[in-house]
Amino acid sequence: MGSIKDKTAIIGVGCTKFGELWEKDAEDLIVEAAFEAMEDAGVTPEDIEATWVGNLYDFTGLSGSVAAEPLKLFGKPTTRVENFCASGMDAFRNACFAVASGVYDVVLACGVEKLMDVGGSGLPVDMGHPVMRGASAPAMFALTATRCFHEFGWTREDLAHVAVKNHKNGALHPKAHFRRPITLDTALNAPMIAWPLGRFDSCAMSDGAAALVITRPEIAKQGRHKHDYALTKASALTMHAFLPMYRASFDWLGFPATQAAATRAYAEAGIKNPVEEIDLAEVHDCFTITEILNIQDLQFCKRGEGAKFVRDGHADVGGEVAVNASGGLKCFGHPIGATGCRMLCEVTKQLQGRAEGAQVKNARLGLAHNLGGPGSVCAITILGLPE
Amino acid sequence: MAKIASFGAYVPLFRLSREEMGTAWGVPAVPGERAVANADEDSLTMAVAAGADCLAGIDPSRIDGLFFATTTAPYDEKQCAGVIAAALDMRTDINTADFTGSLRAATTALRAAADAVDSGSARNILVVAADCRLAEPESMGEQLLGDGAGAVLVSKQGSATLRAFHSIAGEQLGVWRRSDDRYIRSFEAKAETRYGYVQSAVQAGKAVLEQEGGAPGDLAKAVITAGDPLSQGGVGTSLGLSGGQLQDSLFMSVGNPGVPLVLMMLAGALGEAKAGDKLLVINNGDGADAFVVELAESFAPAIGRKGLAGHLLRRRSLPNYTAYARFRKLMKRDEVDPRGSAVTYWRDTNIVLNFHGGRCRKCGAVQYPIPRLCGECATKDQIEEVKLAKIGNVYTFTLDHLEAGQYVNVPVPRLVLDLEGGGRVFLSMTDGDPQEVKIGMPAEVVFRRLHEASSFHNYYWKCRPVPEAAS
Numbered sequence: 050m051g052s053i054k055d056k057t058a059i060i061g062v063g064c065t066k067f068g069e070l071w072e073k074d075a076e077d078l079i080v081e082a083a084f085e086a087m088e089d090a091g092v093t094p095e096d097i098e099a100t101w102v103g104n105l106y107d108f109t110g111l112s113g114s115v116a117a118e119p120l121k122l123f124g125k126p127t128t129r130v131e132n133f134c135a136s137g138m139d140a141f142r143n144a145c146f147a148v149a150s151g152v153y154d155v156v157l158a159c160g161v162e163k164l165m166d167v168g169g170s171g172l173p174v175d176m177g178h179p180v181m182r183g184a185s186a187p188a189m190f191a192l193t194a195t196r197c198f199h200e201f202g203w204t205r206e207d208l209a210h211v212a213v214k215n216h217k218n219g220a221l222h223p224k225a226h227f228r229r230p231i232t233l234d235t236a237l238n239a240p241m242i243a244w245p246l247g248r249f250d251s252c253a254m255s256d257g258a259a260a261l262v263i264t265r266p267e268i269a270k271q272g273r274h275k276h277d278y279a280l281t282k283a284s285a286l287t288m289h290a291f292l293p294m295y296r297a298s299f300d301w302l303g304f305p306a307t308q309a310a311a312t313r314a315y316a317e318a319g320i321k322n323p324v325e326e327i328d329l330a331e332v333h334d335c336f337t338i339t340e341i342l343n344i345q346d347l348q349f350c351k352r353g354e355g356a357k358f359v360r361d362g363h364a365d366v367g368g369e370v371a372v373n374a375s376g377g378l379k380c381f382g383h384p385i386g387a388t389g390c391r392m393l394c395e396v397t398k399q400l401q402g403r404a405e406g407a408q409v410k411n412a413r414l415g416l417a418h419n420l421g422g423p424g425s426v427c428a429i430t431i432l433g434l435p436e
Numbered sequence: 437m438a439k440i441a442s443f444g445a446y447v448p449l450f451r452l453s454r455e456e457m458g459t460a461w462g463v464p465a466v467p468g469e470r471a472v473a474n475a476d477e478d479s480l481t482m483a484v485a486a487g488a489d490c491l492a493g494i495d496p497s498r499i500d501g502l503f504f505a506t507t508t509a510p511y512d513e514k515q516c517a518g519v520i521a522a523a524l525d526m527r528t529d530i531n532t533a534d535f536t537g538s539l540r541a542a543t544t545a546l547r548a549a550a551d552a553v554d555s556g557s558a559r560n561i562l563v564v565a566a567d568c569r570l571a572e573p574e575s576m577g578e579q580l581l582g583d584g585a586g587a588v589l590v591s592k593q594g595s596a597t598l599r600a601f602h603s604i605a606g607e608q609l610g611v612w613r614r615s616d617d618r619y620i621r622s623f624e625a626k627a628e629t630r631y632g633y634v635q636s637a638v639q640a641g642k643a644v645l646e647q648e649g650g651a652p653g654d655l656a657k658a659v660i661t662a663g664d665p666l667s668q669g670g671v672g673t674s675l676g677l678s679g680g681q682l683q684d685s686l687f688m689s690v691g692n693p694g695v696p697l698v699l700m701m702l703a704g705a706l707g708e709a710k711a712g713d714k715l716l717v718i719n720n721g722d723g724a725d726a727f728v729v730e731l732a733e734s735f736a737p738a739i740g741r742k743g744l745a746g747h748l749l750r751r752r753s754l755p756n757y758t759a760y761a762r763f764r765k766l767m768k769r770d771e772v773d774p775r776g777s778a779v780t781y782w783r784d785t786n787i788v789l790n791f792h793g794g795r796c797r798k799c800g801a802v803q804y805p806i807p808r809l810c811g812e813c814a815t816k817d818q819i820e821e822v823k824l825a826k827i828g829n830v831y832t833f834t835l836d837h838l839e840a841g842q843y844v845n846v847p848v849p850r851l852v853l854d855l856e857g858g859g860r861v862f863l864s865m866t867d868g869d870p871q872e873v874k875i876g877m878p879a880e881v882v883f884r885r886l887h888e889a890s891s892f893h894n895y896y897w898k899c900r901p902v903p904e905a906a907s
Binding site for chain 1: 774775776777780781784787788801802803804805811812831832833834835836837838841847850852854858859860861862864870875886889890894895896
């Protein structure tokens with residue numbers, strides 16, 4: 050198997066404000082994000098040779114037009130990518146392969162979601178079968194929390210620490226959905242969504258878009274970010290069971306998709322000791338329990354010790370690995386198709402030392418992680434600075 | 437002569453005190469309580485429950501037919517017996533039929549089953565009866581009715597002989613419901629009782645007793661269905677029976693469930709009967725049916741069956757009339773149903789209705805639903821279809837406040853259940869208190885109506901806590 054390591058570079062990033070953006074539609078969001086990214090890269094729409102767009106819900110059926118129509122990318126290829134909550138990062142991944150192959154020099158990867166226009170509480174749930182159904186997203190992830198409480202003795206307070214940390218970080222970020230720190234009590238006393246997960250254990254329903262301009266390092270060296278483009282160190286994507294609830298071998302104490310993707314990504318990037326080598330990680334905290342399990346599955350600590358890792362401050366900005374310095378999905382927001390691209394924008398800016406929120410000092414290696422499905426897909430991207 | 441090889445009953449978990457109903461409307465209440473089917477139950481699901489109780493320990497593939505008797509079939513056009521047979525995992529080369537229209541339908545079906553067995557066209561036929569009737573809100577009828585189901589397995593073999601069938605076609609208006617009526621109607625109850633119910637019941641009962649010979653006192657029990665205890669007593673007296681011979685009419689504990697009453701009372705009588713007993717059964721509705729059940733010296737209650745007594749022991753009080761009104765949808769509310777597909781539902785009959793899973797011939801893993809490639813070892817097309825147990829233990833769970841995209845105040849427990857003998861399923865819990873769910877808790881798999889997507893009844897399985905052994 051080959052490797053993407055050092056073969057592609059992010060030279061421009063753009064991200065809208067995330068939140069309940071009632072007055073904007075998907076066209077507004079994708080135009081804002083894409084033009085910010087192109088401006089950052091110093092390119093124009095004419096320079097973009099191909100586009101990949103991550104999108105899950107509201108425009109199903111619109112295909113490549115999700116990005117091609119608002120950006121008027123006519124006469125060129127645009128591909129819509131759908132892979133649960135990893136849709137945006139999978140769009141980036143496919144864009145990287147196209148650039149690395151040499152077929153294209155400059156491409157756009159972006160993601161957009163307009164959840165406010167869908168309506169209802171929580172994400173629409175339709176597993177494609179009339180009676181053999183899944184449940185709401187909080188319910189699916191709550192199944193892990195219940196089992197972990199049973200096995201590891203964790204409590205709702207352990208979960209609340211994740212929410213408090215991510216709100217503290219997100220409060221500093223001008224583009225985050227929520228801008229207020231919270232207390233443990235606020236998190237613990239919030240209404241229940243799917244026991245044991247309450248409102249502050251769950252990420253919000255948000256609108257937003259994010260975009261990245263990607264090229265090869267030799268081209269990046271001649272551009273605006275010639276010294277601080279973000280090099281792709283690894284890109285891994287793994288699928289696992291679509292319906293883990295029906296699998297007798299699924300222990301609900303972690304996600305095999307993340308475990309496999311992490312192993313693959315670390316091997317590709319040449320990382321031996323993740324917690325030592327990685328400076329920051331944007332991980333998929335769709336729910337507080339998910340962040341704790343991600344920390345374990347990404348090998349930042351041993352199985353069973355994820356809650357303590359967060360409690361002890363190791364995941365804080367300034368801790369061993371800054372986990373979700375942006376505020377994460379919990380506080381920054383989670384417009385599904387946009388999230389993966391948003392994380393890559395955040396990691397890029399952190400490496401460049403121009404984080405809009407809490408800056409991780411001397412960040413050299415950053416990781417972005419999406420988990421979708423519940424645990425049906427995991428995407429991991431590792432970015433670093435050029436030597 | 438045809439025999440009863442097994443019997444079963446089902447009473448929904450919930451009971452509403454009649455006092456609570458009276459208070460809700462500010463009207464007088466009669467004593468006792470009535471059984472109330474849960475919101476996800478109807479005559480079809482209750483028939484499955486009674487049928488499963490009757491077939492406890494019996495291989496359903498040995499049954500040659502299923503007759504369903506009800507006045508409240510969930511479909512006006514479409515047979516329900518076929519759905520019930522599939523949910524009971526019976527064969528498809530069997531005779532199925534719905535018997536509807538009359539409160540006497542259960543014994544019409546029973547007699548037809550006995551005739552089929554006697555004629556040799558079937559070795560055995562499962563007769564299930566269930567009803568979920570509605571009386572006008574605020575009316576006394578609302579207090580008197582109750583929901584439930586009963587079942588008997590009519591067979592060539594068995595230790596309870598069915599004989600001396602007599603039927604009376606006693607036409608009188610009685611209780612009726614026109615095609616568009618939601619609630620049952622009746623005219624003048626006194627005239628109906630005296631000339632309709634009592635006259636037909638006594639006529640049929642006398643005919644049986646004459647044929648049998650012997651004194652009425654020789655009967656161990658008389659199963660006489662009645663809308664109220666008074667008229668039951670009246671028929672008994674006319675036939676020379678003592679009060680002690682009359683089988684409990686379920687008036688105080690269940691209410692009058694309609695069609696299934698006769699089979700529920702019969703299940704009650706057989707549950708208490710002993711070898712050598714002789715029972716008289718009289719059922720009414722648009723006339724009457726009567727027959728005798730005689731228990732051989734070899735008669736012994738089947739093992740594993742809950743029967744009527746087991747179901748009566750298991751009860752939970754509804755807090756108020758509003759809960760009943762919600763269950764029966766007495767108040768019109770807008771409901772959103774998910775997307776449905778009759779094609780998917782049909783193609784997955786073995787998964788959805790038969791509740792079959794698969795076992796990998798290579799690695800042995802039992803799994804649900806049935807995949808083409810084994811979920812554990814990915815071997816292609818080596819999955820054999822297997823029956824899954826309908827009982828298991830909770831591996832993990834959540835109490836979900838989101839239902840079909842809406843926030844609900846009372847959460848729906850969603851349980852990951854490890855089934856006995858293998859296989860793991862993910863089912864919503866019903867009939868239980870969400871706060872009582874624990875990891876490791878035993879739960880049984882029950883047939884319920886999930887939703888109405890694409891304007892048909894989407895039946896599927898849920899689970900409910902296994903009651904603690906009755907003390």
